[in-house]
Amino acid sequence: MTAVLALLFALFSLAWPGTGITNLFGAAFSRGFFMAAVYLAVALLSLSFPLIEATLARCGKALARIAGFVHTYYPEALITLFFTDSILLSAQVMGGYSHDPFFVAADQAIFGCQPSRELAPALGSQPWINELMFGAYFAYFAFMISTLWIPYVKGEREEGERQMFVVAAVMALVSSWYVFFRVQGPKYWLPDLRTAWYTAFEGGLFVRLFQNTLAATTLSGAAFPSTHVILTLTTLGLTQKNDKRLFALYLPVACIILVSTVYIRAHYATDVLGGALVAATLSPLCYSAYAKADRLAARLSLYAFARVRAFARSTDHGAD
16 A cells, blocks of 8 residues: 555656755755655565565564564554645645635534634633643654554554554545645634734643744645544544553543644644544445455565566476
């Protein structure tokens, strides 16, 4: 799945190279051409991992286990790359146009207000509430990443691979969607929120971290459906399969994460509803599709190619 997505984004980068300027060895050129090369390298690495793991497995059990872990979970390290590039590409593909007016109208029609504008004041916007909400928004990353490691730690590698495939496949579909369906989100689109930004929020470490991080980061363009909601609910469902005790622990955290997406003005409330629908629909489908996808990936990997070549050589020697 990662190789397919990387090849797809390589094509996107070549088709719309104007996502910025890259300086390399004193030369400046369109970032898209550089990213196309990066994505081709990612695709090649993805196809090579079975061969790399098989090679390292001969060097000892410890190294084999490390290689197996990296082989299973390396797509997690690429989620941010694809997500960020989908935002940059969507600005090129959509020519600056976004669908925010529809979602502003939808929130108004469904809730009678703009929840992204009203939620923080309604909850008091106290420093401890701000810290809880901003902290929950950051906690999502640890929540998502660590959940998928549980099967591997328990010695259930196949289940770990299945669950990683679910997350990678869902993100592949959603990242591709973002490229062609641009929604900036309330903090970028609503004039009063854009002007106020986060300067009025008081809190501790997480509030300051968010304020400083977003001051130099643009995340407008991938608001619908909410990735935070999709992956939170997807990994929450997977946690139930892994350990029901952890599910009971994660459930309230997941609820706070969902609320935080609107509280910190990153998403319209309809983005949350859309994210929940995507998670409920795509996650079970991807979970069921894993076996077929795994067999196809095994046939296309460089390890399979190397085994075919080795078999051909042994046959030739036998004939001699």
